[in-house]
Structure formats: structure tokens, C-alpha cells
Amino acid sequence: RQISLYPGDRRMWDFLRGALDECLAKHDVCKATQESAWYPQRLLHLRWGRDPEKILRLVETNEQRPTSRYITLSHCWGDSLPLCTTLESLDEHRQGIIWAKLPRVFQDCLTTSHELGVQYVWIDSLCIIQNLNSDWARNSRSMDRIYENSLLTIAALSSRDGSIPFLGLDALGKKRQLFQEVDLAKCGPLPSKFRLMARRFRQTPDFSDQPLERRAWAWQERYLSTRMIDFHEDEVIWQCNSGVNRESYGQMQPVGTYGLRNRLNKREKKTLKSWRQRVEDYSKRNLTLWSDRLPALAGLASRYSEALRSQYLAGLWLSDLPKSLGWTRARNHRQTLHEKYSLQSSPNNGVPSWSWASIASHVEWKNVDHGLELGHCIDIKRVDCRPSTENEFGAVCEGSYLELTGRIVDAEMEADITGWAVVRHPSLHPQMVQLDCQIIEDATSSPEGPKSLLTGSLRRAVPSDMHKTEVGTRSKGPVSCLFLFTDPPFHYQGACVLVLGKRNGKSAVYQRLATGQTRIGYDTDVESGSVEKSGVSNHQEGLGKWSNWKEWFGDAEIRTIRII
DSSP, X not given: OOOOSSTTSHHHHHHHHHHHHHHHHHOHHHHHTOOTTOOOSEEEEEOOSSOGGGSEEEEETXXXXXXXXXXXXXXXXXXXXXXXXXXXXXXXXXXXXXXXXXXXXXXXXXXXXXXXXXXXXXXXXXXXXXXXXXXXXXXXXXXXXXXXXXXXXXXXXXXXXXXXXXXXXXXXXXXXXXXXXXXXXXXXXXXXXXXXXXXXXXXXOOOTTSGGGGBHHXXXXXXXXXXXXXXXXXXXXXXXXXXXXXXXXXXXXXXXXXXXXXXXXTTSOOOHHHHHHHHHHHTTSBOSSGGGTTXXXXXXXXXXXXXXXXOXXXXXXXXXXXXXXXXXXXXXXXXXXXXXXXXXXXXXXXOOTTSGGGSSSOEEOOSSOSSSOOEEOEEEEEEEOOBSSSOTTXXXXXXXXXXXXXXXXXXXXXXXXXXXXXXXXXXXXXXXXXXXXXXEESSOOOTTSXXXXXXXXXXXXXXXXXXXXXXXXXXXXXXXXXXXXXXXXXXXXXXXXXXXXXXTTOTTEEEEEEEEETTSSBOOOTTTTOOSOOOBOTTOXXXXXXXXXXXXXXXXEEEEEEEO
């Protein structure tokens, strides 16, 4: 099927109107998930006319009840702030927003809304008061309802910021493939009535290289939306809870057909396991402000809270402890040499170190979902983790902690910035562990020791420390190893160990630094003292044998500690 000559021509609008009409008429699954009478606190009211001064204005929905459904926008803010509503501009935006002041992405969103016959639009930067923390927290708490109850979400996939349009001739992507006539003269004499039109067909449009798909906020927006129009640089794609459709195909297909799918199964049962899977996927995305690591997931957390009925703890659930504490920083086996030496520092975003949200990396749970019962080796004594705003699923108060009792062994850890480290005890076999992020020591270099070997207590590096960490730098200092749980899948017996560093010399107060897990997938040579990766095992062999960890904790001291 021929696609539109350019994004925004008559053929494209006919395709989108048809897909929307079919969904509204036939897809009971899509209608069942929505509260059509619910509206966000504010919406943009589009009044298409001749007066550019008053084409758009911000309305409070409790004062002016909308007369139709609304559309949401998922977009990249980019390096510069788009047009925003602030306390200072709130009254002005209520009076009217001049079209010429709107970024191109906003203009294209409003054009799409108009073509689909919708008068109301929700755009985050304009419908949330950006310099009022309470308003921002309240709206981020409601993201699940904002996106799920909108008529549809417009996804500006290929626009890296508000200045890059997704409609019009200047939005044509280099990969857009139209039908072209094939020269049949080379095939010999043919009747003149024969013509052949062809174009390249990509079975699966590549979403991974689109700017919006790298944005953490957009991940939640896609998951929560009932219907979505993807403005891909190849073509326009329709997705809803019932199926998918491509402009080049023209018929609704079940999820999964031709490689197209809602990348998240929104109808799946919400369990602790599926939450961890969602977090693993979400954590691959980037944020401009890492303090948004939890708020950007708040809408989804709110929805899971209804199903799990458990206390939410900075990205984890109380009913999933201690299992969920066994997260690790995911390691990309295809890293280049440069990437290998680019372990990130902690973003210092106010999230406690025991939460996956405290690091700026992709995370995963390696050994907790094999279907067998884990042997828990700690007791949770007390949890203090309170939200710092009105959004109970957003940012948390500084100093949030877990207090627990378990088997602890004091040791020494030596680490470099490749992400691996070795923990040693004088009478025990050394073990390889994986760092959560860059680790440095609090003290300065020892003048008596080699320049590459530092001595002192260890802590997570923060952005202001980056100038101190160079390739070849190695940190060495005291740590404590906490036995978290045993892991017996596939007739092996394994373990998960947390490596902790004492904070500010305080007794029994620690920060998480690394994890030690058997069966994580690497063969290592710790006898030589090397912290280099020596090979990848296809059978997920251990970092260290279970028998070695067992020796570590066989006669370990039972202590009560606090992790912040």
C-alpha cells in the first residue's frame, strides 16, 4: 500500500481517521480501560479560527467542563526548555497563547488534534505549572489517569526537541520509502499496459534509534496510553490495546504481527515479577534530571499499587524484600573499549543506595525469578522511606533507610573503574563482585604507596568526583559483606551478597557499593588479583564457587545494620 507523500497529506489523515473510527466502534478492550468522563486539572482548548492571538488557551477543567475528549502529547524536551506555563505566565496562558510562540512539535500536535476533530490537548510543559513543586508532584502522581483516559497519545518519535516538526515537507525522513516505477525495458518486450511499482518494505520499523524512545518519561507515557499514533520517520503507525496498523499496510493486525507490537503487555497480570521486568526495561532510558528517576515512573507505580497492595519503597515493594534488593547493574557484553572504562558515578539524586533508582544505569535481577523459593538470610527490622512531596510514588526524603539483621563479614575491596572488584579476607578465598557505579575513597592518595593504589574508606563517586577517576585508578578500602539470600536454581546452589561501605565513620550505617552473585555469567581469575573480565560463559557459570561464599558466611557474625 502506498504511504503518504509527506507526513500530513490527505492520505495520512484518511488512514488515521479510519484507524481511530475502527477502534472506537469495534475495540471493546480499549474502551473498557478508560474513564471517558475524567479530565486532567488543566487542558489546552483549541479554537481553530482566524485570530492567531486566541487560537489556544489554558483552561481549568473544574471551571470550564470540556465538551469533548482530549489528546495527549509524548515528546522530547531537548536541551532547551519548550514553552512552559509558570506562576508568572499562568494568567497570560489562560487568556490565550499565540500560535507563533509554540514550538513546531506543539503546532503539529494541535494540527493533528484539529484534523481528528478534537478540541482539547494535554501537553506537560503547558498544563503543569513548572515552577510550582506541589503542582508538579500532584500531576506526576496522576500520570496514569492522564494518559490512559486520553482519546489517544501523539508520539513525536523522531523529533529530538520541540523545534523538529513531524508534519509537513520539512519532516520527511531519509528512510521514508515511496512506491517508484520500475524500468521493465531490461526484461524484454512487454505489453504497454504493464507497469510495475515497487518500494522497499521494512518488516519491523526500528524504534530503538528514535530520540523519543530513549527518554524515560516517554516509556511510562507509552505504557499507560490506550491508543497511540507513532510519527516514525519511516511512516505513521497506529497502536492500541487491541492491535497495530501501519500506513503501508492499511489493516488492523493483532499485536505481534509483522514484528509490530505494543512493546509492553498492558493486560498482563500485575505481579512483583512483572514489576521487576518493567523496571528493567524502564531503566535503559535516559533522563535530563536524574532526580526524576522515581517521578518518571510514578504513574505506573500508582497502577501497580492497586494490584499489589504493598508499601512502595523508592522503586521497590515491601512485600518483595529482601528478594528485590538483589538487583545488579546490567553489563553490556558488546561494550567497546572506550565504553568499558566509562562506568558512571552515582547521580546523587536523593534516592537511598539500596534502591535501583540510586544509579544512572540499566539494572536487572539475575537470579530471583526462576520459580524456586529463595532462602532469605536477613530479617527486615525497620523501614523509613517517606515521600518528599505530595506524590507518594515520587521522590523520597533524604536519609531513607532499611534496618536489618543478617550475617556480615568484614573484608577489604579493591576496585577499578571497569565495574568489577575483588573482596578479600585473610583466611578466605577472594571473590569477584560487580560494582553498582564508580567507587572512590574518601581519603587522599597515600604518599607512601603507589600512585595507582589508594587507601581509605570507600564510597560511591558523585558527579563532582569525576575528575578524580582516571583509567588505571584503583581504589582499596574496608567493606562489609552481607549475606542476602541463597539461590538454588537448576540444581546449583548460589548466593547473593551485598557489599557495603561504612558512611562517615558512623557505627552500623552503610551505603551499598556492589553485589556478589554466583551464576552471573562471567569466569574470573581472582587469584591473580586481576579485576579484568576474562571471558563470558554461555552457561552462566559462577563468579565464584558457592562453596567459597559458604565458607565466608559459615561462622559469620550476626549484626543489625542500617543501609541508607
